[in-house]
Amino acid sequence: VTRVITLLTDFGLSDTYVAQMKGVILAINPQAVVVDLTHEVRPQAVRQGAFLLETAVGAFPPDTVHVAVVDPGVGTARRALAVRAGDRWFVGPDNGLLSAALPPTARPAPAEAAGGGAVPPVPVLLPEGIRAVELRNPRLRREPVSATFHGRDVFAPAAAHLTRGVGLDQFGPAVATLLAFPPFRARPGPDGRIHGRVVSIDRFGNVITDVRAEDLPDRIVAWCRGREVRGPVRTYAEARGIAAVVGSAGLLEIAAPGGSAAALLGVALDEEVLVVPARDGA
Amino acid sequence: VTRVITLLTDFGLSDTYVAQMKGVILAINPQAVVVDLTHEVRPQAVRQGAFLLETAVGAFPPDTVHVAVVDPGVGTARRALAVRAGDRWFVGPDNGLLSAALPPTARPAPAEAAGGGAVPPVPVLLPEGIRAVELRNPRLRREPVSATFHGRDVFAPAAAHLTRGVGLDQFGPAVATLLAFPPFRARPGPDGRIHGRVVSIDRFGNVITDVRAEDLPDRIVAWCRGREVRGPVRTYAEARGIAAVVGSAGLLEIAAPGGSAAALLGVALDEEVLVVPARDGA
């Protein structure tokens, strides 16, 4: 059992919501070590939260408990879950946010949503080896449970109890499905073209796509907002002007040396990025 | 004795002021666990800091040391205090920021300030069971004490020593009074109307008032900036348009589904919110 609990929310850091979750955790397990993944998910942007969670968990030690709270449906009938997946724990609302608990192959087919429209999560039967329960046991919550802050009253206590070794079946009834988003990975077409999308824009203005490094030919041309971008270069420093680079999550990024590629291109989340193999001399 | 120390300041996170406080704490007590309440209090907004502190401390384990530094008078004759109140410790300047150390009944009557004007803190005799001392012992400070950064040189060391079990009387002479703000709770009038005020606006744009859930009838109409707002609904998701909801601090909030009620209403801190019982059919 690890003592590490991570928190990902859309709460920001101006209020004390995140701190209250930590207080509750430390009251239950004084040995817990809490790490903020990020609290700057756009308010109620569940899918963005799912992406950020998925790309961060790989850095953490086995048995880390990942708590995620981007939860427009707090207090409604949406389920509150704890999930055991491989050697990781996930705790949060059942709204797609915990998609990372499922292997990409178990998740819905990549969405064909045109125009960057909203992609809803769909229910997925839990594959063998992944277990999930509803957080219903009042003795493992903070009572009375506020209808508007399950982060503090339901999810934080569950995470803290998990790090103390409380068994999954103690929390409530098992569930058979989990809502999940399609994997954040564009599928290459038979012609070698990849229709990708912008899945994140980081602080540096790097435009992160869902095009995976292993699907790339040696030399590519990416089309983004009508601009042609070449690459991949190996490092940000090698970019001369806007260039494509394989980022630290194994995803194709568009970067600009010393500036924001997102600002230069005027690109936003969910926009399309078309990747084609570069031809000699092209 | 707990090892938990919380920090609330107006220092922001762009500079290293908060980190320097943590370094000083860990140099004195390597076992200390430091939790950020928030560092985004508006610069020198003592009363906002007092509110945020008061609504957060309930989530923390007994004996937690709450350090708060919003301190326009740093280096002047304003007193630097450590306070024992119930099973909590408070450390900070004596300027109203530590109002949460006093029970609401011991605090000044709610202010009648018109127009959202500044409400000054007033001195309150410490009630039985609450003790406070001035932080004067040079051996329990970081010397030389900077005239501009008592957070690092006076308050952080005091908190760290408290978590090591140093007795309150070791820090300096007892004081008999504490500056305190009126409680953040609007008083219902004899006609059932409640003249509340906006005490906080959170990241989601939820407008948090000082109207307490226990003072509310079943159905209300709130007037804010000339707009009529109905409720309370039980969850944010149930709001159809702008609605009133009881938030996680037990205070009436005005929320907008998927958006910022504060922006939609154009409301700011300290503005008035009038709450009246809803009549049938009204």
Next chain:
Amino acid sequence: VTRVITLLTDFGLSDTYVAQMKGVILAINPQAVVVDLTHEVRPQAVRQGAFLLETAVGAFPPDTVHVAVVDPGVGTARRALAVRAGDRWFVGPDNGLLSAALPPTARPAPAEAAGGGAVPPVPVLLPEGIRAVELRNPRLRREPVSATFHGRDVFAPAAAHLTRGVGLDQFGPAVATLLAFPPFRARPGPDGRIHGRVVSIDRFGNVITDVRAEDLPDRIVAWCRGREVRGPVRTYAEARGIAAVVGSAGLLEIAAPGGSAAALLGVALDEEVLVVPARDGA
């Protein structure tokens, strides 16, 4: 050996880059205590990062490992270093960011750059007692090393291993030089005038200069953006209008009571501040 590791980066807190570094650290040393110095260094502003690092390390306990990552050259031939300097450890890229590892006397002469132009770091031979190595040992990295995120794959692992007592020579070959910036201290001229520069602007809008308190006469007049500023006053509260004050880093600051001196003066980083002794009656 301490367990304390500090992190200073330009990663911001909206992405999970900082969290991934912490995950890697905790996977190697579950006992590590990680403190954020700041992650709001302007993107790729190496010199600003060097200043913030230098002014923060003094608050931390002996043997703290200070990791700094502002690294436009990540993945290129720039060296990745661990440095032992006095009772501190530094880990980061060799691009001037780790200037604080060197005593001011060992660093290049203060720059005479006109117009606030960029000041490049220059190579400095390590003085006696300071040792540095290149981080080359693949067993003490996170493999495969991303070409774009050495913070996670090279620097965080090195710091974690240092707190477990791994010897400096285990990481790679010794280096003889370190790139360093001139000290952040303006030199008084023979006429008593000091040509200083703005080295930081904090959240309060305090304008922090590289003029050191020990070089100041009792009464000064500072010229900044054509405005005359008098002081030093002892505390921010004593300022009547814009005034000079000695800040917590021992540097001359220009402050405005209840407001932002930087905004009032329209001052930016690197601008000149001329300090002259005040004459009686002047």
